[in-house]
Amino acid sequence: MRLTVNSRQHDLDVEDEMPLLWVLRDVLGIHGPKYGCGIGQCGACTVHLDGVAVRSCQIAAADAVGAAITTIEGLGTPEAPHPVQTAWIVEQVAQCGYCQSGQIMQAASLLAEVPNPTDAEIDDAMSGNLCRCATYPRIRAAIRRASQSEDS
Numbered sequence: 001m002r003l004t005v006n007s008r009q010h011d012l013d014v015e016d017e018m019p020l021l022w023v024l025r026d027v028l029g030i031h032g033p034k035y036g037c038g039i040g041q042c043g044a045c046t047v048h049l050d051g052v053a054v055r056s057c058q059i060a061a062a063d064a065v066g067a068a069i070t071t072i073e074g075l076g077t078p079e080a081p082h083p084v085q086t087a088w089i090v091e092q093v094a095q096c097g098y099c100q101s102g103q104i105m106q107a108a109s110l111l112a113e114v115p116n117p118t119d120a121e122i123d124d125a126m127s128g129n130l131c132r133c134a135t136y137p138r139i140r141a142a143i144r145r146a147s148q149s150e151d152s
Helices: 020-027 083-090 100-113 119-126 136-147
Strands: 002-005 008-011 046-049 052-055 068-070
Touching: 046 100, 052 100, 083 100, 083 136, 100 119, 100 136, 119 136
Parallel strands: 002 068
Antiparallel strands: 002 008, 046 052, 046 068
16 A cells, blocks of 8 residues: 655555554554554544544554655654744643654644634643643643734
C-alpha cells in the first residue's frame, strides 16, 4: 500500500488492519506519535489525517491510503515552527513531555477549524488528550497565544 506521511510517499508491505501508529513508529521509524493506551482514549498517538486530528492507534493502515498523514515531525521545522509549537515553548507547557506531540497535533487541528476558540471550545477539543503532569492551564494558555498569532 502507498501512504503519504509528512508529504512523502511510502510504498509499504504491511497488513491492511495494522494500526497506523504501528506503521508510523515500527515501520517508518517516526516516533513523534506515542503509544499511550492503545484504545484511543489518551491522545498520545494523535496525528492529522487530511488535517483532522485522529488517534492513530485506532486507524487501520488501509483506511489511511489516499489521505495526507501529518505527524508532529511534519507540522513545522526548527527554522519555521508551527504557531502552536512556538506557543508551547513560550508558555513552557511541557513537563515530562510524553503527551505533548499529541496535544500539539490536537491543538493545531482545533485552530485550523476554530481560529479563535473560547476556553470552553479549547477544553472540549482537548478533553480527549490526557496529561499525567496536569499542564492543562499552560496548554490552554498556549492555544490562546497561538490563536493570536498571525500565522495560525
